[in-house]
Amino acid sequence: MADTPPPLARLEGVRKRYGDTPALDGIDLSLHAGQVTALLGANGAGKSTAVGLLLGLLSADAGDVSVFGQAPGSAAVRRQCGAMLQSAGIPERLRVRELLELVRAGYPRPRSIVDCVALAGLDGLLERRYGRLSGGQQRRVQFALAICGRPRLLFLDEPTTGLDIEARQGLWSAVRELVADGSAVLLTTHYLEEAEALSDRVAVLDAGRMLAQGSVGEIRARVSLRRIRCVSSLPAGAVAQWPGVREAVREGDALSIAAEPAEPVVRRLLEADPALRDLEIRRAGLADAFLALTRPALQEAA
Known part of the structure:
Protein backbone atom coordinates (compact mmCIF):
# COMPACT_ATOMS: atom_id res chain seq x y z
CA MET A 1 0.00 0.00 0.00
CA ALA A 2 1.30 3.45 -0.93
CA ASP A 3 2.28 5.77 1.89
CA THR A 4 -0.19 8.53 2.71
CA PRO A 5 1.21 11.87 1.48
CA PRO A 6 2.14 14.24 4.28
CA PRO A 7 -0.33 17.03 5.01
CA LEU A 8 0.18 20.42 3.41
CA ALA A 9 -0.38 22.13 6.76
CA ARG A 10 -0.51 20.94 10.33
CA LEU A 11 -1.20 22.06 13.89
CA GLU A 12 0.29 19.75 16.53
CA GLY A 13 -0.48 20.22 20.22
CA VAL A 14 -1.03 23.92 19.62
CA ARG A 15 -1.90 26.21 22.51
CA LYS A 16 -2.73 29.89 22.32
CA ARG A 17 -3.98 32.24 25.01
CA TYR A 18 -5.19 35.82 25.05
CA GLY A 19 -4.38 36.93 28.55
CA ASP A 20 -6.09 34.46 30.88
CA THR A 21 -8.41 33.17 28.16
CA PRO A 22 -7.40 29.99 26.31
CA ALA A 23 -8.17 30.32 22.58
CA LEU A 24 -6.70 26.94 21.58
CA ASP A 25 -5.97 24.21 24.10
CA GLY A 26 -3.60 21.61 22.64
CA ILE A 27 -5.33 20.98 19.32
CA ASP A 28 -4.16 18.83 16.39
CA LEU A 29 -5.31 19.51 12.83
CA SER A 30 -4.00 18.37 9.43
CA LEU A 31 -4.92 19.71 5.99
CA HIS A 32 -4.42 17.41 2.99
CA ALA A 33 -4.24 18.04 -0.74
CA GLY A 34 -7.49 17.43 -2.58
CA GLN A 35 -9.65 17.79 0.53
CA VAL A 36 -11.95 20.36 2.11
CA THR A 37 -11.67 20.43 5.89
CA ALA A 38 -14.50 22.26 7.66
CA LEU A 39 -13.58 23.81 10.99
CA LEU A 40 -16.80 24.22 12.94
CA GLY A 41 -17.60 25.87 16.23
CA ALA A 42 -19.58 28.65 17.84
CA ASN A 43 -18.25 32.20 18.03
CA GLY A 44 -15.19 32.18 20.27
CA ALA A 45 -14.47 28.48 19.71
CA GLY A 46 -11.00 29.22 18.31
CA LYS A 47 -11.58 28.95 14.55
CA SER A 48 -10.16 32.35 13.62
CA THR A 49 -7.17 31.79 15.89
CA LEU A 55 -1.41 32.11 7.92
CA GLY A 56 1.45 33.29 10.11
CA LEU A 57 -0.58 36.20 11.45
CA LEU A 58 -0.30 34.85 15.02
CA SER A 59 2.32 32.89 16.96
CA ALA A 60 1.52 29.82 19.05
CA ASP A 61 2.33 29.78 22.75
CA ALA A 62 3.14 26.06 22.52
CA GLY A 63 3.05 23.27 19.96
CA ASP A 64 4.09 23.18 16.31
CA VAL A 65 2.61 24.97 13.29
CA SER A 66 3.87 24.05 9.82
CA VAL A 67 2.76 24.87 6.27
CA PHE A 68 4.43 23.00 3.39
CA GLY A 69 6.92 21.74 5.97
CA GLN A 70 7.97 25.27 6.91
CA ALA A 71 7.06 27.90 9.46
CA PRO A 72 4.03 29.85 8.20
CA GLY A 73 4.23 33.44 7.05
CA SER A 74 7.36 33.38 4.87
CA ALA A 75 7.18 34.79 1.33
CA ALA A 76 7.68 31.30 -0.14
CA VAL A 77 4.75 29.95 1.86
CA ARG A 78 2.48 32.93 1.20
CA ARG A 79 2.91 32.55 -2.56
CA GLN A 80 1.30 29.10 -2.29
CA CYS A 81 -1.63 30.22 -0.13
CA GLY A 82 -4.85 32.12 -0.71
CA ALA A 83 -7.15 33.54 1.94
CA MET A 84 -10.66 34.95 2.04
CA LEU A 85 -11.13 36.37 5.52
CA GLN A 86 -14.05 38.16 7.13
CA SER A 87 -12.09 41.42 7.30
CA ALA A 88 -10.72 42.26 3.86
CA GLY A 89 -9.21 45.78 3.99
CA ILE A 90 -9.44 46.21 0.20
CA PRO A 91 -8.95 49.72 -1.32
CA GLU A 92 -12.44 50.87 -2.25
CA ARG A 93 -11.41 53.26 -5.05
CA VAL A 103 -2.83 40.65 -6.55
CA ARG A 104 -1.97 38.42 -9.53
CA ALA A 105 1.39 40.23 -9.84
CA GLY A 106 2.50 38.71 -6.53
CA TYR A 107 2.28 35.10 -7.76
CA PRO A 108 4.59 33.22 -10.14
CA ARG A 109 1.82 31.47 -12.11
CA PRO A 110 -1.47 33.28 -11.58
CA ARG A 111 -4.82 32.43 -13.11
CA SER A 112 -5.93 34.52 -16.02
CA ILE A 113 -8.44 37.27 -15.30
CA VAL A 114 -10.89 35.41 -17.52
CA ASP A 115 -10.61 32.30 -15.31
CA CYS A 116 -10.99 34.39 -12.14
CA VAL A 117 -14.14 36.00 -13.52
CA ALA A 118 -15.60 32.62 -14.45
CA LEU A 119 -14.81 30.93 -11.13
CA ALA A 120 -15.98 33.80 -8.93
CA GLY A 121 -18.97 34.94 -11.00
CA LEU A 122 -17.67 38.44 -11.75
CA ASP A 123 -19.28 38.97 -15.16
CA GLY A 124 -19.90 42.67 -15.71
CA LEU A 125 -18.00 43.77 -12.60
CA LEU A 126 -14.42 44.24 -13.86
CA GLU A 127 -14.72 48.00 -14.47
CA ARG A 128 -16.72 48.71 -11.31
CA PHE A 143 -13.00 35.01 -3.45
CA ALA A 144 -11.46 35.84 -6.84
CA LEU A 145 -8.51 37.53 -5.13
CA ALA A 146 -8.05 34.49 -2.88
CA ILE A 147 -7.85 32.04 -5.79
CA CYS A 148 -6.10 34.14 -8.46
CA GLY A 149 -2.65 32.86 -7.48
CA ARG A 150 -3.57 29.17 -7.96
CA PRO A 151 -3.10 28.45 -4.23
CA ARG A 152 -2.19 24.96 -3.10
CA LEU A 153 -3.74 25.88 0.26
CA LEU A 154 -6.88 28.01 0.45
CA PHE A 155 -8.42 29.50 3.60
CA LEU A 156 -12.12 30.40 3.39
CA ASP A 157 -13.45 32.11 6.52
CA GLU A 158 -17.27 32.34 6.31
CA PRO A 159 -17.01 32.72 2.51
CA THR A 160 -20.72 32.76 1.62
CA THR A 161 -21.93 35.29 4.19
CA GLY A 162 -24.03 37.83 2.30
CA LEU A 163 -24.33 35.74 -0.87
CA ASP A 164 -27.66 34.80 -2.41
CA ILE A 165 -28.45 31.15 -3.17
CA GLU A 166 -27.24 31.29 -6.78
CA ALA A 167 -23.93 32.94 -5.85
CA ARG A 168 -23.45 30.51 -2.96
CA GLN A 169 -23.91 27.50 -5.23
CA GLY A 170 -21.52 29.06 -7.74
CA LEU A 171 -18.86 29.39 -5.05
CA TRP A 172 -19.44 25.78 -3.99
CA SER A 173 -18.90 24.67 -7.58
CA ALA A 174 -15.66 26.67 -7.79
CA VAL A 175 -14.37 25.16 -4.54
CA ARG A 176 -15.07 21.65 -5.83
CA GLU A 177 -13.12 22.48 -8.99
CA LEU A 178 -10.14 23.74 -6.99
CA VAL A 179 -10.13 20.63 -4.81
CA ALA A 180 -10.34 18.39 -7.85
CA ASP A 181 -7.14 20.10 -9.06
CA GLY A 182 -5.41 19.14 -5.80
CA SER A 183 -5.79 22.19 -3.56
CA ALA A 184 -6.38 21.83 0.17
CA VAL A 185 -9.15 24.03 1.58
CA LEU A 186 -9.80 25.02 5.19
CA LEU A 187 -13.40 26.21 5.48
CA THR A 188 -14.97 27.90 8.47
CA THR A 189 -18.70 28.41 8.23
CA HIS A 190 -21.82 28.78 10.34
CA TYR A 191 -23.86 27.22 7.53
CA LEU A 192 -23.73 23.55 8.47
CA GLU A 193 -25.44 22.51 5.23
CA GLU A 194 -22.50 24.16 3.46
CA ALA A 195 -20.00 22.13 5.47
CA GLU A 196 -21.98 18.96 4.78
CA ALA A 197 -22.13 19.67 1.04
CA LEU A 198 -18.45 20.54 0.58
CA SER A 199 -16.36 18.83 3.23
CA MET A 210 -11.10 19.71 19.70
CA LEU A 211 -14.33 17.81 20.33
CA ALA A 212 -14.30 15.58 17.26
CA GLN A 213 -12.59 15.03 13.90
CA GLY A 214 -13.42 12.76 10.99
CA SER A 215 -15.35 12.45 7.77
CA VAL A 216 -18.87 13.85 7.59
CA GLY A 217 -20.18 10.29 7.89
CA GLU A 218 -18.00 9.58 10.92
CA ILE A 219 -19.16 12.73 12.68
CA ARG A 220 -22.81 11.95 11.95
CA ALA A 221 -22.29 8.41 13.25
CA ARG A 222 -21.25 9.82 16.65
CA VAL A 223 -24.93 10.38 17.44
CA SER A 224 -27.78 7.92 17.15
CA LEU A 225 -30.33 10.71 16.67
CA ARG A 226 -32.82 10.09 13.87
CA ARG A 227 -35.15 12.43 12.02
CA ILE A 228 -38.72 11.19 11.62
CA ARG A 229 -41.15 12.87 9.24
CA CYS A 230 -44.76 11.87 8.66
CA VAL A 231 -48.18 13.27 7.77
CA SER A 232 -50.23 13.06 10.96
CA SER A 233 -52.91 14.95 12.87
CA LEU A 234 -51.14 14.36 16.21
CA PRO A 235 -50.35 17.61 18.05
CA ALA A 236 -46.64 18.43 17.95
CA GLY A 237 -46.67 19.68 21.54
CA ALA A 238 -47.93 16.35 22.85
CA VAL A 239 -45.46 14.32 20.76
CA ALA A 240 -42.62 16.52 22.03
CA GLN A 241 -43.31 15.21 25.56
CA TRP A 242 -42.87 11.53 24.63
CA PRO A 243 -39.80 9.67 25.94
CA GLY A 244 -36.92 9.81 23.48
CA VAL A 245 -38.27 12.80 21.55
CA ARG A 246 -35.82 15.71 21.41
CA GLU A 247 -37.96 17.95 19.24
CA ALA A 248 -41.31 17.85 17.45
CA VAL A 249 -42.49 20.61 15.15
CA ARG A 250 -45.33 20.90 12.66
CA GLU A 251 -44.52 21.73 9.04
CA GLY A 252 -47.90 22.13 7.36
CA ASP A 253 -49.61 18.73 7.41
CA ALA A 254 -46.38 17.01 8.42
CA LEU A 255 -44.70 16.36 11.74
CA SER A 256 -40.92 16.60 11.94
CA ILE A 257 -39.47 14.77 14.94
CA ALA A 258 -35.93 14.36 16.26
CA ALA A 259 -35.70 11.22 18.39
CA GLU A 260 -33.13 8.99 20.06
CA PRO A 261 -33.76 6.08 19.85
CA ALA A 262 -36.24 6.29 16.97
CA GLU A 263 -37.87 2.83 17.01
CA PRO A 264 -40.07 3.26 20.13
CA VAL A 265 -41.22 6.65 18.90
CA VAL A 266 -42.17 5.23 15.50
CA ARG A 267 -44.17 2.42 17.15
CA ARG A 268 -46.02 4.91 19.35
CA LEU A 269 -46.76 7.14 16.35
CA LEU A 270 -48.32 4.22 14.46
CA GLU A 271 -50.38 3.20 17.50
CA ALA A 272 -51.53 6.75 18.26
CA ASP A 273 -52.54 7.63 14.68
CA PRO A 274 -53.79 4.74 12.48
CA ALA A 275 -54.20 7.25 9.63
CA LEU A 276 -50.54 8.26 9.72
CA ARG A 277 -48.90 8.19 6.28
CA ASP A 278 -45.75 9.14 4.33
CA LEU A 279 -43.46 7.98 7.13
CA GLU A 280 -39.76 8.75 6.59
CA ILE A 281 -36.84 8.00 8.90
CA ARG A 282 -33.33 9.25 8.24
CA ARG A 283 -30.10 9.46 10.16
CA THR A 294 -21.48 20.93 21.49
CA ARG A 295 -24.60 20.96 23.68
CA PRO A 296 -22.92 19.16 26.64
CA ALA A 297 -20.00 21.59 26.50
CA LEU A 298 -22.37 24.55 26.47
CA GLN A 299 -24.31 23.16 29.41
CA GLU A 300 -21.07 22.58 31.33
CA ALA A 301 -19.98 26.16 30.68
CA ALA A 302 -23.36 27.46 31.83
Whole structure:
Protein backbone atom coordinates (compact mmCIF):
# COMPACT_ATOMS: atom_id res chain seq x y z
CA MET A 1 0.00 0.00 0.00
CA ALA A 2 1.30 3.45 -0.93
CA ASP A 3 2.28 5.77 1.89
CA THR A 4 -0.19 8.53 2.71
CA PRO A 5 1.21 11.87 1.48
CA PRO A 6 2.14 14.24 4.28
CA PRO A 7 -0.33 17.03 5.01
CA LEU A 8 0.18 20.42 3.41
CA ALA A 9 -0.38 22.13 6.76
CA ARG A 10 -0.51 20.94 10.33
CA LEU A 11 -1.20 22.06 13.89
CA GLU A 12 0.29 19.75 16.53
CA GLY A 13 -0.48 20.22 20.22
CA VAL A 14 -1.03 23.92 19.62
CA ARG A 15 -1.90 26.21 22.51
CA LYS A 16 -2.73 29.89 22.32
CA ARG A 17 -3.98 32.24 25.01
CA TYR A 18 -5.19 35.82 25.05
CA GLY A 19 -4.38 36.93 28.55
CA ASP A 20 -6.09 34.46 30.88
CA THR A 21 -8.41 33.17 28.16
CA PRO A 22 -7.40 29.99 26.31
CA ALA A 23 -8.17 30.32 22.58
CA LEU A 24 -6.70 26.94 21.58
CA ASP A 25 -5.97 24.21 24.10
CA GLY A 26 -3.60 21.61 22.64
CA ILE A 27 -5.33 20.98 19.32
CA ASP A 28 -4.16 18.83 16.39
CA LEU A 29 -5.31 19.51 12.83
CA SER A 30 -4.00 18.37 9.43
CA LEU A 31 -4.92 19.71 5.99
CA HIS A 32 -4.42 17.41 2.99
CA ALA A 33 -4.24 18.04 -0.74
CA GLY A 34 -7.49 17.43 -2.58
CA GLN A 35 -9.65 17.79 0.53
CA VAL A 36 -11.95 20.36 2.11
CA THR A 37 -11.67 20.43 5.89
CA ALA A 38 -14.50 22.26 7.66
CA LEU A 39 -13.58 23.81 10.99
CA LEU A 40 -16.80 24.22 12.94
CA GLY A 41 -17.60 25.87 16.23
CA ALA A 42 -19.58 28.65 17.84
CA ASN A 43 -18.25 32.20 18.03
CA GLY A 44 -15.19 32.18 20.27
CA ALA A 45 -14.47 28.48 19.71
CA GLY A 46 -11.00 29.22 18.31
CA LYS A 47 -11.58 28.95 14.55
CA SER A 48 -10.16 32.35 13.62
CA THR A 49 -7.17 31.79 15.89
CA ALA A 50 -6.39 28.51 14.12
CA VAL A 51 -6.59 30.24 10.73
CA GLY A 52 -4.41 33.11 11.96
CA LEU A 53 -1.73 30.68 13.15
CA LEU A 54 -1.64 28.83 9.83
CA LEU A 55 -1.41 32.11 7.92
CA GLY A 56 1.45 33.29 10.11
CA LEU A 57 -0.58 36.20 11.45
CA LEU A 58 -0.30 34.85 15.02
CA SER A 59 2.32 32.89 16.96
CA ALA A 60 1.52 29.82 19.05
CA ASP A 61 2.33 29.78 22.75
CA ALA A 62 3.14 26.06 22.52
CA GLY A 63 3.05 23.27 19.96
CA ASP A 64 4.09 23.18 16.31
CA VAL A 65 2.61 24.97 13.29
CA SER A 66 3.87 24.05 9.82
CA VAL A 67 2.76 24.87 6.27
CA PHE A 68 4.43 23.00 3.39
CA GLY A 69 6.92 21.74 5.97
CA GLN A 70 7.97 25.27 6.91
CA ALA A 71 7.06 27.90 9.46
CA PRO A 72 4.03 29.85 8.20
CA GLY A 73 4.23 33.44 7.05
CA SER A 74 7.36 33.38 4.87
CA ALA A 75 7.18 34.79 1.33
CA ALA A 76 7.68 31.30 -0.14
CA VAL A 77 4.75 29.95 1.86
CA ARG A 78 2.48 32.93 1.20
CA ARG A 79 2.91 32.55 -2.56
CA GLN A 80 1.30 29.10 -2.29
CA CYS A 81 -1.63 30.22 -0.13
CA GLY A 82 -4.85 32.12 -0.71
CA ALA A 83 -7.15 33.54 1.94
CA MET A 84 -10.66 34.95 2.04
CA LEU A 85 -11.13 36.37 5.52
CA GLN A 86 -14.05 38.16 7.13
CA SER A 87 -12.09 41.42 7.30
CA ALA A 88 -10.72 42.26 3.86
CA GLY A 89 -9.21 45.78 3.99
CA ILE A 90 -9.44 46.21 0.20
CA PRO A 91 -8.95 49.72 -1.32
CA GLU A 92 -12.44 50.87 -2.25
CA ARG A 93 -11.41 53.26 -5.05
CA LEU A 94 -9.75 50.58 -7.18
CA ARG A 95 -11.67 48.85 -9.94
CA VAL A 96 -12.12 45.08 -9.81
CA ARG A 97 -9.78 44.58 -12.77
CA GLU A 98 -7.10 46.68 -11.05
CA LEU A 99 -7.42 44.64 -7.86
CA LEU A 100 -7.04 41.38 -9.74
CA GLU A 101 -4.01 42.63 -11.65
CA LEU A 102 -2.42 43.92 -8.46
CA VAL A 103 -2.83 40.65 -6.55
CA ARG A 104 -1.97 38.42 -9.53
CA ALA A 105 1.39 40.23 -9.84
CA GLY A 106 2.50 38.71 -6.53
CA TYR A 107 2.28 35.10 -7.76
CA PRO A 108 4.59 33.22 -10.14
CA ARG A 109 1.82 31.47 -12.11
CA PRO A 110 -1.47 33.28 -11.58
CA ARG A 111 -4.82 32.43 -13.11
CA SER A 112 -5.93 34.52 -16.02
CA ILE A 113 -8.44 37.27 -15.30
CA VAL A 114 -10.89 35.41 -17.52
CA ASP A 115 -10.61 32.30 -15.31
CA CYS A 116 -10.99 34.39 -12.14
CA VAL A 117 -14.14 36.00 -13.52
CA ALA A 118 -15.60 32.62 -14.45
CA LEU A 119 -14.81 30.93 -11.13
CA ALA A 120 -15.98 33.80 -8.93
CA GLY A 121 -18.97 34.94 -11.00
CA LEU A 122 -17.67 38.44 -11.75
CA ASP A 123 -19.28 38.97 -15.16
CA GLY A 124 -19.90 42.67 -15.71
CA LEU A 125 -18.00 43.77 -12.60
CA LEU A 126 -14.42 44.24 -13.86
CA GLU A 127 -14.72 48.00 -14.47
CA ARG A 128 -16.72 48.71 -11.31
CA ARG A 129 -15.04 50.31 -8.32
CA TYR A 130 -14.85 47.93 -5.37
CA GLY A 131 -16.46 50.41 -2.97
CA ARG A 132 -19.52 50.75 -5.25
CA LEU A 133 -20.30 47.03 -5.17
CA SER A 134 -22.94 45.36 -3.01
CA GLY A 135 -21.84 43.26 -0.07
CA GLY A 136 -22.41 40.03 -1.98
CA GLN A 137 -20.49 41.32 -5.01
CA GLN A 138 -17.59 42.32 -2.76
CA ARG A 139 -17.50 38.82 -1.31
CA ARG A 140 -17.25 37.38 -4.83
CA VAL A 141 -14.34 39.73 -5.57
CA GLN A 142 -12.64 38.64 -2.35
CA PHE A 143 -13.00 35.01 -3.45
CA ALA A 144 -11.46 35.84 -6.84
CA LEU A 145 -8.51 37.53 -5.13
CA ALA A 146 -8.05 34.49 -2.88
CA ILE A 147 -7.85 32.04 -5.79
CA CYS A 148 -6.10 34.14 -8.46
CA GLY A 149 -2.65 32.86 -7.48
CA ARG A 150 -3.57 29.17 -7.96
CA PRO A 151 -3.10 28.45 -4.23
CA ARG A 152 -2.19 24.96 -3.10
CA LEU A 153 -3.74 25.88 0.26
CA LEU A 154 -6.88 28.01 0.45
CA PHE A 155 -8.42 29.50 3.60
CA LEU A 156 -12.12 30.40 3.39
CA ASP A 157 -13.45 32.11 6.52
CA GLU A 158 -17.27 32.34 6.31
CA PRO A 159 -17.01 32.72 2.51
CA THR A 160 -20.72 32.76 1.62
CA THR A 161 -21.93 35.29 4.19
CA GLY A 162 -24.03 37.83 2.30
CA LEU A 163 -24.33 35.74 -0.87
CA ASP A 164 -27.66 34.80 -2.41
CA ILE A 165 -28.45 31.15 -3.17
CA GLU A 166 -27.24 31.29 -6.78
CA ALA A 167 -23.93 32.94 -5.85
CA ARG A 168 -23.45 30.51 -2.96
CA GLN A 169 -23.91 27.50 -5.23
CA GLY A 170 -21.52 29.06 -7.74
CA LEU A 171 -18.86 29.39 -5.05
CA TRP A 172 -19.44 25.78 -3.99
CA SER A 173 -18.90 24.67 -7.58
CA ALA A 174 -15.66 26.67 -7.79
CA VAL A 175 -14.37 25.16 -4.54
CA ARG A 176 -15.07 21.65 -5.83
CA GLU A 177 -13.12 22.48 -8.99
CA LEU A 178 -10.14 23.74 -6.99
CA VAL A 179 -10.13 20.63 -4.81
CA ALA A 180 -10.34 18.39 -7.85
CA ASP A 181 -7.14 20.10 -9.06
CA GLY A 182 -5.41 19.14 -5.80
CA SER A 183 -5.79 22.19 -3.56
CA ALA A 184 -6.38 21.83 0.17
CA VAL A 185 -9.15 24.03 1.58
CA LEU A 186 -9.80 25.02 5.19
CA LEU A 187 -13.40 26.21 5.48
CA THR A 188 -14.97 27.90 8.47
CA THR A 189 -18.70 28.41 8.23
CA HIS A 190 -21.82 28.78 10.34
CA TYR A 191 -23.86 27.22 7.53
CA LEU A 192 -23.73 23.55 8.47
CA GLU A 193 -25.44 22.51 5.23
CA GLU A 194 -22.50 24.16 3.46
CA ALA A 195 -20.00 22.13 5.47
CA GLU A 196 -21.98 18.96 4.78
CA ALA A 197 -22.13 19.67 1.04
CA LEU A 198 -18.45 20.54 0.58
CA SER A 199 -16.36 18.83 3.23
CA ASP A 200 -14.27 15.70 3.10
CA ARG A 201 -13.35 16.09 6.77
CA VAL A 202 -14.86 17.97 9.69
CA ALA A 203 -13.24 19.24 12.88
CA VAL A 204 -15.45 20.52 15.72
CA LEU A 205 -13.98 23.07 18.14
CA ASP A 206 -15.47 24.25 21.39
CA ALA A 207 -13.76 26.77 23.69
CA GLY A 208 -10.41 25.97 22.10
CA ARG A 209 -10.71 22.20 22.52
CA MET A 210 -11.10 19.71 19.70
CA LEU A 211 -14.33 17.81 20.33
CA ALA A 212 -14.30 15.58 17.26
CA GLN A 213 -12.59 15.03 13.90
CA GLY A 214 -13.42 12.76 10.99
CA SER A 215 -15.35 12.45 7.77
CA VAL A 216 -18.87 13.85 7.59
CA GLY A 217 -20.18 10.29 7.89
CA GLU A 218 -18.00 9.58 10.92
CA ILE A 219 -19.16 12.73 12.68
CA ARG A 220 -22.81 11.95 11.95
CA ALA A 221 -22.29 8.41 13.25
CA ARG A 222 -21.25 9.82 16.65
CA VAL A 223 -24.93 10.38 17.44
CA SER A 224 -27.78 7.92 17.15
CA LEU A 225 -30.33 10.71 16.67
CA ARG A 226 -32.82 10.09 13.87
CA ARG A 227 -35.15 12.43 12.02
CA ILE A 228 -38.72 11.19 11.62
CA ARG A 229 -41.15 12.87 9.24
CA CYS A 230 -44.76 11.87 8.66
CA VAL A 231 -48.18 13.27 7.77
CA SER A 232 -50.23 13.06 10.96
CA SER A 233 -52.91 14.95 12.87
CA LEU A 234 -51.14 14.36 16.21
CA PRO A 235 -50.35 17.61 18.05
CA ALA A 236 -46.64 18.43 17.95
CA GLY A 237 -46.67 19.68 21.54
CA ALA A 238 -47.93 16.35 22.85
CA VAL A 239 -45.46 14.32 20.76
CA ALA A 240 -42.62 16.52 22.03
CA GLN A 241 -43.31 15.21 25.56
CA TRP A 242 -42.87 11.53 24.63
CA PRO A 243 -39.80 9.67 25.94
CA GLY A 244 -36.92 9.81 23.48
CA VAL A 245 -38.27 12.80 21.55
CA ARG A 246 -35.82 15.71 21.41
CA GLU A 247 -37.96 17.95 19.24
CA ALA A 248 -41.31 17.85 17.45
CA VAL A 249 -42.49 20.61 15.15
CA ARG A 250 -45.33 20.90 12.66
CA GLU A 251 -44.52 21.73 9.04
CA GLY A 252 -47.90 22.13 7.36
CA ASP A 253 -49.61 18.73 7.41
CA ALA A 254 -46.38 17.01 8.42
CA LEU A 255 -44.70 16.36 11.74
CA SER A 256 -40.92 16.60 11.94
CA ILE A 257 -39.47 14.77 14.94
CA ALA A 258 -35.93 14.36 16.26
CA ALA A 259 -35.70 11.22 18.39
CA GLU A 260 -33.13 8.99 20.06
CA PRO A 261 -33.76 6.08 19.85
CA ALA A 262 -36.24 6.29 16.97
CA GLU A 263 -37.87 2.83 17.01
CA PRO A 264 -40.07 3.26 20.13
CA VAL A 265 -41.22 6.65 18.90
CA VAL A 266 -42.17 5.23 15.50
CA ARG A 267 -44.17 2.42 17.15
CA ARG A 268 -46.02 4.91 19.35
CA LEU A 269 -46.76 7.14 16.35
CA LEU A 270 -48.32 4.22 14.46
CA GLU A 271 -50.38 3.20 17.50
CA ALA A 272 -51.53 6.75 18.26
CA ASP A 273 -52.54 7.63 14.68
CA PRO A 274 -53.79 4.74 12.48
CA ALA A 275 -54.20 7.25 9.63
CA LEU A 276 -50.54 8.26 9.72
CA ARG A 277 -48.90 8.19 6.28
CA ASP A 278 -45.75 9.14 4.33
CA LEU A 279 -43.46 7.98 7.13
CA GLU A 280 -39.76 8.75 6.59
CA ILE A 281 -36.84 8.00 8.90
CA ARG A 282 -33.33 9.25 8.24
CA ARG A 283 -30.10 9.46 10.16
CA ALA A 284 -28.84 12.61 11.82
CA GLY A 285 -27.40 15.30 9.58
CA LEU A 286 -24.20 17.18 10.31
CA ALA A 287 -26.20 19.95 12.01
CA ASP A 288 -27.79 17.41 14.38
CA ALA A 289 -24.39 15.89 15.15
CA PHE A 290 -22.81 19.32 15.73
CA LEU A 291 -25.53 20.27 18.22
CA ALA A 292 -25.26 16.92 20.00
CA LEU A 293 -21.48 17.32 20.32
CA THR A 294 -21.48 20.93 21.49
CA ARG A 295 -24.60 20.96 23.68
CA PRO A 296 -22.92 19.16 26.64
CA ALA A 297 -20.00 21.59 26.50
CA LEU A 298 -22.37 24.55 26.47
CA GLN A 299 -24.31 23.16 29.41
CA GLU A 300 -21.07 22.58 31.33
CA ALA A 301 -19.98 26.16 30.68
CA ALA A 302 -23.36 27.46 31.83
